[in-house]
Amino acid sequence: MLRLTKVELRRLFARRMIKVGVSGLFLITALLMFATWLEARPASESEQRAAQQQYEFAHREWVSNHVTNEAQCKADWVKQPDPKPKVEDMCAYPEPKLEEFGRPQQVYAEVMPQQLLGLSYLLLFAAFVLGASFLAAEFSTGAIGNWLTFEPRRLRVYGSKLLAAAIGLLPVALVVFTVAMLGSYLIIDQLGNTATTTGKVWGDLAATAGRAVVLTALGAALGGVAGLLLRHTAAALGVAMGYLVLVEAIFGNLLVKVQPWLIKLNFDAFVRHDTTYYVNQCASSSDGGYLCNSIEKTLTFEHGAWYLGILAVVLLLLGGAVFHRRDVS
Template identity: 30%
Template sequence: MRHLFAAEWSRLFSRRITLVTALLVGGMLAFITFGFTLTGSSPTPAEVTQAEQRAVPLAQLWDQRTEHCSRVQSGLEQAEPNEDLPRACDYGPRPTADSLLDYGFSFHRQWPSLYYGAAVLFALAGFVLGASFVGVEWSSGGMSSLLLWAPRRGRVLGAKLLAALAGVGLVSLVYLTLWTGAFLAISAGNGTVSQMTGGEFGSLLLTALRVVFLAMAGTALGFSVASIGRHTSAALGVGITYLLLWEFGSTVVFTVVETTDYAEPYRLSSYARAWLRKGVLPDEGGVGTVARSTFKATWETGGLVIAAVVAAVAAAAFLSMRRRDAR
């Protein structure tokens, strides 16, 4: 297994599509970084003073709500009628002068949105790479030749899948680290007036791991569907159809009729959002949607659903590998 993995690892990074995809993703990240450098500017002393004055009462209100929520959840106080307290008393970050300033880019304020965008980009790139990595082997006859040398089909497919997951995970982690460093450098040069706390850095690191997990999940899905269909185009066709007809199509339908988005609990993107944002609550629907949202999920639920879907599709791929003759 170790030799198979080493061979597949080497083949993954020697493929032209891997290099092209890595360059495209890196170029897109660099373009986004350059765009944020153009919006960076330093706040004036008057703006800083005004933000500091506004931050004081807002921070006090945040402290009061958080303390009340903690006492209610610990049983020391009773909740008010119809009072809906957030899970784990998560009222978001504590208001600071920096969070109230609108002077272009602030890593402290905007890093969650940046990471959510990176998660989508990495997951799509992983899906394409995973699909092409095994799809080309089936369509070109390379899989048949490989099975003559290593006839244990489950082990062969497992080595390919592990190499694809490890490769995409490593590249995603490296890109995310470099991207974060670039944004920290930009933020440090534009007059940021507050610093991130240790807890906020811990949240950042956990979100980064969630981004890498989604990239690997996308890779596994693309790999598995392409293996079942024995062609890269099979995975790309399934992926594009799912995104257009279900993810995008159902959102548009419920937005047009302006009713409750009943399809939201059945879309993978809903659970991906819950996984990245540490949970979602009703009326926190997708960006730009008019449809009412009643969907509620924790980050644990989001991760479990995504893992279950990936495991089910991967199991189907391995079952198909064992039942079919290599041709």
């Protein structure tokens, strides 16, 4: 098995699409660093003047209306159905501050977690496509039939190919996340604020990146399964895009209660170590109206880990069963 995996790794990195895909990932990472620099630049003089004008206008409005607005909000709060937020939270109208206007200063501890999540989406998608192309090419060229004449034990061939796809994308993901974390830190340290970047923050960021690396490897393996089942990279990509549009975007938005069973939210829960989502809770009010509150709920890391783990095992077993029994010609 180890010998087969080494051979598959060499074949993986010999493919042109893998080289192009990995180069594209590094290019996107460089562009991300450039975008971070653009966001972290201090505001220009014209932007500072505009921010000052916006602040002065907002402050005048606050002085004139905040008492009336708070009184009206408290009257509306009484009519809200239970459960309702605290009146202090719902009806807070704090005095505007100048630093709230204009371009905010970039804070590394606040920017980086979202940046890592966005990178994890990119790497998962890229790994899925590259893994699918790796195995689909074996069928479209007929190479899989020739390979099975040298190694007829199909499950060993199946396992070695998926393992090579997963292992091959691991160092790529590690480099991308390392460059992103350190590059962004150096940029924001010069132009923004890194004072809140404590040891705990570094530990949390490293753990987030580590979980994303694991899912990148898993995505490459599952992409390989899709390539094996569909025998064409475009078909695997079409299925993935169809799922994202029809299930995640349309079905998930129409039926918000199914969100805990969608892949994206469980992916977020695993990478971020818990995530939140919102559902609407509606009830009739005493005056005959119909009011809705948006309730925040938490999807735990454990739920995401079990969900993704079970889904991966089912798909890997399905792929193995199909490859073991189906004609490869």
